[in-house]
Amino acid sequence: MRASLIQIAVDPDEPVDDRRARVARLVREERGVADLVVLPELWPTGAFAYEAFGAEAEPLKGPTYEAMAAAARDAGVWLHAGSFVERVPDGAADGAGSLYNTSLVFSPDGELVASYRKIHRFGFDKGEAVLMAAGEDLVTVDLPRLTVGVATCYDLRFPELFRGLVDAGAQAFVIPAGWPARRRAHWTLLAQARAVENQAYVLACGTAGTHADVEQAGHSIVVDPWGEVLAEAGPGEETLRVVLDPAKVASTREQFPALKDRVL
Numbered sequence: 001m002r003a004s005l006i007q008i009a010v011d012p013d014e015p016v017d018d019r020r021a022r023v024a025r026l027v028r029e030e031r032g033v034a035d036l037v038v039l040p041e042l043w044p045t046g047a048f049a050y051e052a053f054g055a056e057a058e059p060l061k062g063p064t065y066e067a068m069a070a071a072a073r074d075a076g077v078w079l080h081a082g083s084f085v086e087r088v089p090d091g092a093a094d095g096a097g098s099l100y101n102t103s104l105v106f107s108p109d110g111e112l113v114a115s116y117r118k119i120h121r122f123g124f125d126k127g128e129a130v131l132m133a134a135g136e137d138l139v140t141v142d143l144p145r146l147t148v149g150v151a152t153c154y155d156l157r158f159p160e161l162f163r164g165l166v167d168a169g170a171q172a173f174v175i176p177a178g179w180p181a182r183r184r185a186h187w188t189l190l191a192q193a194r195a196v197e198n199q200a201y202v203l204a205c206g207t208a209g210t211h212a213d214v215e216q217a218g219h220s221i222v223v224d225p226w227g228e229v230l231a232e233a234g235p236g237e238e239t240l241r242v243v244l245d246p247a248k249v250a251s252t253r254e255q256f257p258a259l260k261d262r263v264l
């Protein structure tokens, strides 16, 4: 299985519609090159552009959905389209409703096969943690020969989420992120830890550049079930391409059956 992680920068001077069109072009460029394409967290707005969340929020089937469904179909790829700010109306007169950090996964026919609302919201007493509602459901997606569990950015710090995904059958984790450069060491370490402890592939796609005064780590990374780093991006915009061997999950779990020794 060939996977491409598209690490883009969120430049506040680039209009969101232009960025959507640019990202769709980058996805289409993976036609015949990748089976699975992965995008970062909140790439339409920027993960730290809190003041833009309300204005840029979209319904589930809004412009990002439409652009990414078409791009997946044109490219003939499974597309984890990263995440966007989803607005879910609650019927109140002000129309504000709730915001979620929502990921979308499309089939090569452009059909939505999964959506995931980020469970662990980042920011402590500000930002996403106060502006957005928390998702509640674990999500896995059956790709041909590989069951993928999805998580988003800050979720990476919560190993129990990944155990839950393993219990639901996950053999790989796809993690879009907007991880800050300040904590890049955590990103790399945690990506490897989640792969090793769960004997699963980790495909973690971050953002490049700086937005909202937060320098992004970039360094998207793909780790195999043994913990080996298969590929790692630099800090700038880049498409990271790797080949995954789905059989390696079962062989790793058989040869070193630590998952079977779980007590809790």
Ligand SMILES: O=C(O)CCC(=O)C(=O)O
Pocket (backbone or CB within 6 Å): 047, 121, 122, 152, 153, 154, 155, 157, 178, 179, 180, 183, 186
């Ligand atoms: O956990 C971190 O250090 C970064 C998390 C984050 O930036 C996010 O979830 O948006």
